[in-house]
Amino acid sequence: MARRRCASHRGFTLFEVLVALAIISIALLAAMRAAGQGTSNVSELRAHLLAGWVAQNVLVEQRVRGDWPSTGILRGTQRQGGIEFTWREEVIATPNGAFRRADIFVFVAPEESRAVAHMTGFLVLPPGIVR
Numbered sequence: 001m002a003r004r005r006c007a008s009h010r011g012f013t014l015f016e017v018l019v020a021l022a023i024i025s026i027a028l029l030a031a032m033r034a035a036g037q038g039t040s041n042v043s044e045l046r047a048h049l050l051a052g053w054v055a056q057n058v059l060v061e062q063r064v065r066g067d068w069p070s071t072g073i074l075r076g077t078q079r080q081g082g083i084e085f086t087w088r089e090e091v092i093a094t095p096n097g098a099f100r101r102a103d104i105f106v107f108v109a110p111e112e113s114r115a116v117a118h119m120t121g122f123l124v125l126p127p128g129i130v131r
Contacts, residue, residue: 050080051106051117058087058104059121066126069100077109084109085116091123098125 012020057078062069074089086109092101099122106117 046081047083047108047116050083051085051108052119054078054080054085054087054106055104055117055119058089059102059119062089062102062123063121068125068129069102069123071100086110086112088112094122099123100125 057080058076069091071091071093074091075086076089077084077086079085086107088105088107090103090105092103094101102121102123104117104119104121105115106119107114108116
C-alpha cells in the first residue's frame, strides 16, 4: 500500500509565526503599560486621601479647641500614613461676625507648589466669647 501525502496539511510559515508573535508582544506591552499606570495612580490617590484626612484633622482640632481664631494664616506639619504633609490654614472674617471661614490647603512636604487637598470650613463663635 502506498501512502499519499496530503498537501492540505501544511503548517504555519515562519513569517506567519513572527507576525503572530509581534501582535502578541504589542498586546502584552499595552497591558503592562496600563498596569504600570494603575500602580502610579494608586499612590497618587493614596496621597490625596491622606491629605484630605490631614485637612479634616486641622479643621476638627480648630473646632474642638473652642477658641476664636484670629484672622490670618497658620502653618503646620502633620504625618499621616508615613507621609509628611505641610498645611496652611487661612482664617478669613465673614459678613456675619459670629462665623469665621477657614480654608485649609495641604501639601506633600516640603514643597508648597501644588495643594494635594483643599478644604473649607466655618467656625462658630463659642458661647461666652464677646466679639
